[in-house]
Amino acid sequence: MVSTIVLYYVSTVGGILLIHRHLPYPLLLVSTLLMFMGVIGCYGHGFLFSVIFALKWLLPLQLLSLVCFVALTPEGDKGPVQPKYRVKIPLRNGSLIMDNIRRGISIIGSAGSGKTESVVYSLLKHFEKHHFCGVIHDYKHFEITEMAYTLFKDPKIPFHIISFDDIHKRVNPIAPRYLEDEESVNEISRVLLENLLEQKESIASGPSKFFNDAVEGLLGGMIWKLKTAHPKYCTLPHLIALYQCSDAETLIDWLSSDFTAKAMADAFISGIGSERQTAGVRSTLSNALKKISTKRIFMALSADDVPLDINHPDHPSAVAVVN
Template identity: 30%
Template sequence: MQENQYALGKILDLTRMLAIVLLGLHFYYYGYTAFAGWQLVSDFSDRLLENVARTGLFARFHRSKVLALGLLLVSLLGIKGKKKENLPVWTGLGYTLTGMAIYFAASLLWYLPLSAQGVTVAYLAVTTVGFVLVLMGGTLLSRVITVRLEEDVFNRQNETFPQEERYLDNAFSINLPARYRLRNQTRKSWINVINPFRGLLVLGSPGAGKSYFVIRHVITQHLSKAFTMFVYDFKIPDLSVVAYNAFLRYRHRYAKPPAFYTIHFDDLSRSHRCNPLEAEGMLDLTDAAESSRTILLGLNREWIRRQGDFFVESAINFLTAVIWFLRKFGHGRYCTLPHAIELMQLEYGKLFTILRAEKEIEVLINPFVTAYRNGAMEQLEGQVASAKIALARLSSPQLYYVLSGRDFTLDINNPDQPKIVCMGNNPQKSQIYGAVLSLYVNRLVKLVNQKGKAKCSLVLDEFPTIYLNHIDGLLATARSNQVATTLGLQDFSQLRKDYGREQAEVIMNITGNLIAGQVTGDTAKQLSERLGKVMQDRTSLSVNRTDTSVSKSKQYDYAIPASRMATLSSGEFVGLVADNPDQKIDRKAFHGAIVNDHRALKREEAAYQPLPVIRPVDDAQVQANYLRIKEEIQDLVDSELERILQDPGLAHLVVK
């Protein structure tokens, strides 16, 4: 190989030398008079010149000149100059074209009114300058790096991939129109969540567009397909108004029109009343245990990671005993959370005496009675006071008013009584309201996740602000019961903080459909790995003194790297969708901008009706309800204590 390169170099050098010799003969022939005057001629050179002239080389003035230039250009083809980065090709072309112009324009000098020697010198000098400029231009062109790497600094074109462009609709689907890029093209696509029963997780930092671009469409499209629905509205009435107006628009599509209910703790006139601990839904002691666990873990989120600890489980057992006692007393007419809170505030002797009268909870209450009789008050306070203090924060007339009524039941997908229920939180009071709403949601989920019910959609925006026990069980079994679950959250770390690492990972991994806006950190890395890799082109450039080496290859790399997810614009989403056996989707991954008709949505919002006023409520009614609950508990205590003291068979239950 080196020998061939050496031989080629010698040939090119000879060609360039021939060009110079030919140009020299051109000068000598047409400037012979001047050379003779300078006595630079001889018989040998004259005979040589005559022999060359017989070939016809000088038959025309420019023939020899053009031939010399052609030989020079041929010699330049093989030049391998030292490559220089950022050297534009126009520099070399400029030198070359300028040199050619001067090279041929020099012929005009013969028309100048000068002596033969003067014209010859001028012609020789100008032509030589043009010849040298062409040579310099060719050398510069040989130094230009002709291979250019792609100008895609952020590798955006390589990270594009084909996406689903079909509109796949069914009786349950959520279909979001979108745009995506494929190389240099912008194409239309569809994000088809054709099986929402496998769970939908919507991720995105504040402002990413979760509610505006995704969740509102989940609500409107499911209501248009006659779903019963529960909406957890963290910033009521944002989503509740959307759901209410969609309900008004599409209620004619239901076989049996549903009823619309709201729970709004800050505006009681627009709030219905509902008892999450209603006796009919409290079938056995395990229901009371789940309810007590939910309410206490919702009030003390750090307890979620401490489940199994002695004092945590003791507090849960204590509240369980109180709730089940109210469930059994008087056929459950006082089985509400406000009554349980008030009952817990009794002094230990009276409270334990009353609770021991119920045989089913005796095993739960005995450890507390033993501690009380043995004088282990410090241990007892640790077991009981944590529950009493936590629940005391719920001792609010407004909460008591909502929690003690019964405008509706939580079986929202009952075919005979379908419902659409919206419950609202308040970001300033999220810890208190969130605990109560957690109780509502847990009771509701248990009632709706059953066979033989109507199709149901659960929309839980800002999901980490409530505690839903056994959410993994809901996601695992909801598909067979036609319960579509949509969870909205900002970041995986938020879920991990409130639910614990193990539970958070289960929620992330078990969800079949995923739509994510701008996310960062571990969330972005995990999603990037979940979305997989695509084949990408790679080009590398190596420059040395004489040559440029280009290497092109293909390799698998992340279709959407974590850094890309951190820079997504509002309305731009990535994710995966799940399919059905009878409705396959080969292109499940997507990366594009969801298309909203902003003008149409603004017109629609301008025509929205506000949430309806349920009933006028004043402070006097709320306070009267608050005092009534306290009086009912006092009457219960007095009647129970009297019954126990007057019955010799129950006298041993008195705790002193």
């Protein structure tokens, strides 16, 4: 009798774990199976026998199923996964199903192994089918963009191409509509400098930290001044040309005409009496901006043709950035 009970619980527990691990709607499925077992086991018996049968054979398994559901379901992912987050990739024999792409996908393979054709293309088809917005980093010089361009034909999700070689559309990362307040200007100034100088804020220390902060303030002050006084010309090419064609005194007079811009660039303005400090700030910013001071990049960054708020609920879009 004891061996029968142990065998019953071991086999059913194993089955419940498999259901929760591999099948959708596991809690509902286990509950349905236990109800079916109860109907079969109690058929033709009285009420008291049915209660004892349920307490002895079914209720422990239902509690175990509930524990498995709580333990095996990741936080924030309770319940069934929505179809748009389940990707089915066709294989030679059958298909590969990714249950929840929100957890992230990593594709590892050697050059020429078929990563783009077999996996990336299937993912792009799925994203287009379910109207995903997003950014595509085309590191293969238009190969991925050509695939995506033929797929993203839905007018609800416009498809934009940003390339600094073959220019299709222009983009303006400092357009006034993205700069709601001083905090947003400070943030975009910091991001621009970290990427152009190829260093993180945590790396800078001592004198370099001071110069980086002063450069960030100067860049932020110039962006704010363009945003408020000359919104039509608030682009990186105009900012770079203005900076390169102005001496320190002219730049300070221009920034000082706006209270907020002057406050942002105060470290640079206050150091005008020290030629070494002024030269250090200007040279640091010049070294950063020279990396994007080319005719092609100027053209690509000269207008606001591509909306960068790609996940905006009113006008979502897909953007391909080509190396």
